[in-house]
Amino acid sequence: MGAITLEGVEKWFGSVQVIKGVDLEIADGEFVIFVGPSGCGKSTLLRLISGLEDISRGRLLIDGRDVTAEPPSGRGLAMVFQSYALYPHMTVRENMGFGLKTAGAPKKEIKAKVDEAARVLQLEPLLDRRPKDLSGGQRQRVAIGRSIVRDPTAFLFDEPLSNLDAALRVEMRFEIAKLHQRLDATMIYVTHDQVEAMTLADKIVVLQAGVIEQVGTPRELYERPANLFVAQFIGSPKMNVMPATVEGGRLTLADHAGADAAGAPAGTTKVGVRPEHIVLTDPDSGDVAGAVEVAEYLGADVMLFVDCGALGVINVRHVGDVGLRPGERVGLTFPPERRYYFDEAGEALR
Structure with missing residues (x-):
């Protein structure tokens, strides 16, 4: 299960309010993408869900359980960052299994989970390589694999493709779409690239200045924008x-x-x-x-x-x-x- 609910969520940094009373329902297994211009609050909202930032007001529920005050480790979520954050001295296998190893999981369990994640991500021929021997797309797949082995309640992606060139971004969009189909897991994905949003999302959340402007499927946002901001933000070239x-x-x-x-x-x-x-x-x-x-x-x-x-x-x-x-x-x-x-x-x- 991976249903996530935000109720009146606010975030203040001192006297500055950056998230302004967000209410949002994310169903189990949904692929939801946060989009908006720089500074709109999409990455902050993701960090509030992950627990990397504290919620100032409001509640966060995961599968009906209030986790507002829970630390990141108590939420059962896995986050994939823009930076791959791989250990350069470890092999792909060791990088993918490191979280389980530090948690004290048995070696047999670690091997089984790493092998399964490698199969899903087509990393099996690369398990004995080190990060320096991998392309950017392969490194990002390893970072995703490190999250998969933890069997999380939901996956959180913070602009994971922004460091890749155009060809690799297309390839990785395809890989992430296939991954969602295979795992049928809840995924929340932050991007400023509306092409990623339109091609990957079940549901898009358009943000501006810490406020949700509209929530809907890619088709709904393209064909029936709620306002001028959404109309010009969704669609390339813009309206x-x-x-x-x-x-x-x-x-x-x-x-x-x-x-x-x-x-x-x-x-x-x-x-x-x-x-x-x-x-x-x-x-x-x-x-x-x-x-x-x-x-x-x-x-x-x-x-x-x-x-x-x-x-x-x-x-x-x-x-x-x-x-x-x-x-x-x-x-x-x-x-x-x-x-x-x-x-x-x-x-x-x-």
């Missing part, structure tokens, strides 16, 4: 947001002629459209028109940055090359069913 007014059945975007306001709620002051949902048209037939400033050819996609005057630069993601070059004019159509509407406070209007 285009434009000032707007709705009047007389017409939607006016800055100084551009009014477009059909079908579906636009009263009180709309901003309209959002994701780059991948914008349709390219002739300059005279779109909702807005502008001049291409930059065209980034990425092979499968082309990223166009279109200067639309008072609306600013609109980012368009198009599958395949369209042959547009800097300086050329193009029309942009925003399909009504793909628009997002926000009020003056930045809250989503449904």
Whole structure:
């Protein structure tokens, strides 16, 4: 079992409050990812769960047991850090079994658990090597293996892939996803990389300034963001947001002629459209028109940055090359069913 509940959790450092009354339910076996900008409190929240930081107010329950005052060793959790923290003079086998050895576990039990973890993580050929003989991805797998042998209630990951290059991050995302499927264990994962969040999570927790902005599946956050912050944080490239007014059945975007306001709620002051949902048209037939400033050819996609005057630069993601070059004019159509509407406070209007 690995259900984790946070009830009104706060964290103060002196007179500064960094976690502001967080309530969260994490079900047994869920893969939950904390995301948000630097300084939002995601790593602090993970440390509160692990016991590495004391909770100032509120309660933390693991499988219904109040562990708020318990030390890290009493919570049954295993943490994987950004730094691998492997002992350089020990072999992979010795690193993975060290925690069990210091706890006084029998040698036979240590060997069995290390062998099983090595099998799961495909580390069997590396058990007699030392950390200096391993790649970054292999070292991270060893660090994860060290946690697996402890058979924890839940795994906590604090930006474990940030030290790896792009290719290794893709590989390790795949490995961690497979690991979750095999172990069916509760995992809480902190990252600033929304690609990791979207591809790995059962549930994403979006944080800003110590407050949870929204909790949901990757699809829910992408398709139904609760507010402007979530809308622009989830999705890569980020959502285009434009000032707007709705009047007389017409939607006016800055100084551009009014477009059909079908579906636009009263009180709309901003309209959002994701780059991948914008349709390219002739300059005279779109909702807005502008001049291409930059065209980034990425092979499968082309990223166009279109200067639309008072609306600013609109980012368009198009599958395949369209042959547009800097300086050329193009029309942009925003399909009504793909628009997002926000009020003056930045809250989503449904």
